[in-house]
Amino acid sequence: MFTGLSAFPLTPTTENGIDEPAFVRLVSRLAAAGVDSIGALGSTGGYAYLSREQRARAATAAVEAAGSIPVIVGIGALRTRLVLHHAADAQAAGAAAVLLAPMTYQPLTDREVFGLYEAVTAELEIPLVVYDNPGTTHVTFSDELHGRIAALPNIGSIKIPGVTAVAAPTRIAALRRLIPAHVTIGVSGDWLATGGLLGGADAWYSVLGGLFPETAVAITRAAQAGDSAAAVTASDRLEPLWALFRRYGSLRVMSAAAETLGLVASPNLPLPLLGLDPAARTELNATLRDLGLGG
Template identity: 45%
Template sequence: MSHIFKGLSAFPITPCNAGGALDTDCLQDLIRRLRGAEVDSIGLLGSTGTYAYLDRDTRHQATKAAAAVKGATPLIVGVGAIRTDQAVTLARDAAAAGADGLLLAPVSYTPLTEDEAYAHFIAVAEATDLPLCIYNNPSTTHFTFSHRLLHRLAVHPQIAAVKMPLPAQVTPAEDLARLRDLLPQDFVIGYSGDWGCGETLLAGADAFFTALGGTLPQTFVNLARMAMAGDKDATAALEARLAPLMQLCKDNGSLRLAYALTDRLGLGEAVLPRPLLPMNDDAMTRLDRWLAETSDLAC
């Protein structure tokens, strides 16, 4: 089942009001939008889905609502939690609610040792029959997976993929070559960080996990298809048009930008969970300018 992690995985927000109540209708509309764009999978309750700010009941409701309208599109559900027993419970909830795969980040307060992270992941992987993707996102979790730890986890039969950050010291092609030598042959290697979508897929990554693709699914599907086909010129041309949006993403974070796009595109009235605040007026003006100049990409 590792194939469910391949291709473009788009991560929608989890629309809630100021009190944290889930807007089920809005969420289902977002899922239908992703399904219609033919994304390869839907990444529910990832960082863009503000999983860390939601309680168990809300996460269960969101998974049930998404599963009800996803059609044949695989649904990958984030089950990160600060305690192992909580993450195990969330994994079982997700499986019962209709998830096709799981995504797990090593959420913690006290910094984890490698042995602690390993035991945490094995416990969650063995809690259900669903394949699990490792979420390596040190910018939010403050934990970086060593190559040794990735190898230890990748040989487990339930752990099928890894979501990597964009490499900082080497090119994506070099990073991929190192990981291919280290990990099982059928292990899925994907990346996140939307400005790296084209480069990593052109380099041969198996997957890309997109935050902004949760609100602009057709545009990111088009970008991914160009890159996966090896069309460098078309990929570069589309990335050039997306460059102002990517700069906004770098300046403000993909989560705030995803909420701003949701508002500007009339997709819903979701409120960021406090203490997070919306993008400032200058950033919104830049976004409005980009949307006016590239209206065909707002899809």
Template identity: 60%
Template structure:
């Protein structure tokens, strides 16, 4: 698959502490109908570490069955390399188009350990892999040198980087990795910064629930209309502020999905919780103010 455009990352909603298959399929079908470029199933927004191997296999089967022609990228992160390999096998059997791997850990990993993980996994793949640098959840930060080293492995298709502090970093990385590997940006509030700096794909939490809004930003940016892309992103400042205020995007997006009736409350795997009280009212106000419903 081509790692370009908008990759939308939906929730993996629960009902009565089990995968809500009806709501999940509804989310997948909505993304397909919106015309996103790919679907990131079981990403961080999809809370992949909280699900068993069987639950993850079921979610991926549903995603591929209902995504139509839209490629599905499957998160396969786990603590042990053995388990990552099992999950990669399950995902490929489910018919996904690509995989997404972050170096999940309890004990802090070294760069050599992370390289060995990607070396072991990429040798067993029949689909491309996206390297996921997400220090906010893994507490491991990829150096540019490690990214360049991993990029030489077989079956690497994309590097998903966190929000960039300077455009020069994207240019530096671009010069160190093969031309066929796409740089991708995560961190929705910084998406336009990444796209304007040369990233070819936006891995989007916003797109998982509000695909039309995210598509308008990504289409403008990737066709060179940065002024429109920036204006559309700046208009979402109240939402970006909530992401910062409440420790990231997951709880805000999950709360929004509950408020809209897209999923049943509570939709997150315990002990994770969606927002309550005044915080929940703030999410409702932002949905109304930005006309996201």
């Protein structure tokens, strides 16, 4: 479950709630494409903007739509008590694992971050993925902290920020020396993911895979087979899309792309988040057409 491609879909949302039929369509497409796992309610899934009830419904819908594909459900929240509630709901929904980022308003100390994971893993009956995403959470994990957390019960994987192809082997090897052998390392930052996979990472936790699973699966399988030339070529071909991710944010780009493909209605992001402006949408649609991804 914590190897290969983990695809993270949107959770189409309006001020009236989740568009559950659209969400089910997105998850079903991922299952049909043969991804290795599905990451529901990740950052791309807008978990931080949803109520407990909405998140519980989305978790249940994802598990049902995924069929035999394991679902990893995001449980992050500002307070430990709320995280524990989301963890209980994810387990009740049949999630195979949970994903936890240390959300915060006040800066967290290492002691506080460790205490969060210690409290949550003590209550879990399923594995947990540590979500290291300083660009969003403003929490920076040291390798020493990763090592301490990875030694807790029920830790299954660590999702680290993107790392360049040159730095990936050293970065991943250094972290691997500090964590138990059963804990896998997964990379994010889609434009850097191929270098991470070829540099020793076990998994790609992918935004792209949440909407274009066949494309992401092909890159992942090439990397897993050791065909570095094919994996790098396939990823480099997507550079125009990666550039839009970096410029506008991957969530907004995937939201607009899903609209272009007719998979979701507009709007589909929770306010105050807004979709791409008309000029950016025109640029995105041209990029999708050029890449043969629709548009």
